[in-house]
Amino acid sequence: MVELAQKAIVDDALRALLYEVSVNPKPGLVDPVSSGPHPDMDVFTFIDSTVSLREYFTTCATTGASFTGSALPELFTAIRPVGVAAERSMFAATKGVNTHKGAIFSLGILVTAAAYQLEHDQLTLMSIVKAMLVGLTTHDFDHLADKPDTELTAGERQFLQFGITGIRGEAEAGYPTIMTVGLPALKRSKGTTNQRLLDTLIAIMGHSVDTNLVKRAKSNEIVAWAHQQAQHYFELGGSQTAEGMAFLAELNETFLQRNLSLGGSADLLILTIFLGLREQLL
Ligand SMILES: CC(C)(COP(=O)(O)OP(=O)(O)OC[C@H]1O[C@@H](n2cnc3c(N)ncnc32)[C@H](O[C@H]2O[C@H](COP(=O)(O)OP(=O)(O)OP(=O)(O)O)[C@@H](O)[C@H]2O)[C@@H]1O)[C@@H](O)C(=O)NCCC(=O)NCCS
Numbered sequence: 001m002v003e004l005a006q007k008a009i010v011d012d013a014l015r016a017l018l019y020e021v022s023v024n025p026k027p028g029l030v031d032p033v034s035s036g037p038h039p040d041m042d043v044f045t046f047i048d049s050t051v052s053l054r055e056y057f058t059t060c061a062t063t064g065a066s067f068t069g070s071a072l073p074e075l076f077t078a079i080r081p082v083g084v085a086a087e088r089s090m091f092a093a094t095k096g097v098n099t100h101k102g103a104i105f106s107l108g109i110l111v112t113a114a115a116y117q118l119e120h121d122q123l124t125l126m127s128i129v130k131a132m133l134v135g136l137t138t139h140d141f142d143h144l145a146d147k148p149d150t151e152l153t154a155g156e157r158q159f160l161q162f163g164i165t166g167i168r169g170e171a172e173a174g175y176p177t178i179m180t181v182g183l184p185a186l187k188r189s190k191g192t193t194n195q196r197l198l199d200t201l202i203a204i205m206g207h208s209v210d211t212n213l214v215k216r217a218k219s220n221e222i223v224a225w226a227h228q229q230a231q232h233y234f235e236l237g238g239s240q241t242a243e244g245m246a247f248l249a250e251l252n253e254t255f256l257q258r259n260l261s262l263g264g265s266a267d268l269l270i271l272t273i274f275l276g277l278r279e280q281l282l
């Protein structure tokens with residue numbers, strides 16, 4: 001029976017990746033209608049990337065379900081090299097384009113934790129995640145000053161420049177943006193699945209510090225601007241009104257003109273969809 005439960009977790013992870021890329025029209029992101037500010041990829045790149053990750057998520061699920069250690073950081077240590085290998089599979093499937101690097105990190109952690117929870121259902125999912133990631137930002141950022149500037153990743157550079165902990169900080173804290181913003185937004189959303197997920201994405205955009213956005217804007221002041229746009233979208237009625245959708249169309253154009261990406265917010269939407277599927281909200 002456990003194998004079936006593990007397979008269901010993997011299937012929900014793959015569904016979450018495909019649901020996210022299908023939602024449209026998403027500002028600053030790829031969807032079936034437009035690649036937005038991502039000339040190097042389209043919806044088919046994301047489909048290829050998703051299919052390349054089935055084996056990775058299956059390994060995460062079997063690793064989580066079979067972990068018998070007492071120290072959960074060892075469970076994260078066990079899957080990290082598998083995640084690195086999955087990044088290589090992704091890049092091979094996408095011909096070198098970064099579609100799901102952040103999702104490999106975050107969704108891999110959630111799949112592993114969900115599988116571990118199958119045998120430890122007295123624990124909440126995020127308590128398992130936080131126990132797995134204790135000390136992550138310290139571990140990853142501790143000796144950054146010694147790293148050659150040319151080798152710094154976007155997240156590492158922004159930590160040094162702005163003190164932004166990005167996806168690592170979000171993960172180590174147990175994904176507060178998902179638990180306090182994404183999931184509540186999904187639960188109160190109305191209409192078609194596309195409408196519900198559009199409103200959930202913009203709610204996330206209105207509360208997250210997206211390192212893709214900061215990277216493209218070359219400033220962390222873009223974050224306050226993005227939060228204001230999200231607030232205006234909901235003041236106009238969001239996906240439920242013609243005014244809200246007209247504003248979203250304008251926002252799509254602005255993101256395209258300014259070459260802004262919401263890759264991090266897209267990842268938080270993927271994780272929210274995954275949890276929504278696990279909780280039968282979708
Ligand atoms: C911890 C890692 C994710 C490495 O992090 P890194 O330092 O490399 O970069 P970060 O900026 O910290 O984040 C990387 C990706 O995480 C997503 N993200 C960013 N901010 C947030 C946030 N606040 N909440 C959630 N997720 C966030 C985002 O990923 C998505 O966007 C990418 C696509 O958008 P795009 O703009 O096209 O990105 P680029 O191609 O890079 O830019 P352009 O060149 O086009 O301008 C895509 O990745 C989405 O997933 C950030 O990009 C982790 O990878 C790590 O630890 N790596 C080391 C190896 C490892 O251990 N891996 C396995 C771990 S299980």
Ligand SMILES: Nc1ncnc2[nH]cnc12
Pocket residue numbers: 020021028029030031038099100103262263264266267
């Ligand atoms: N739909 C999307 N477009 C661009 N980057 C993404 N990262 C995750 N989903 C994405």
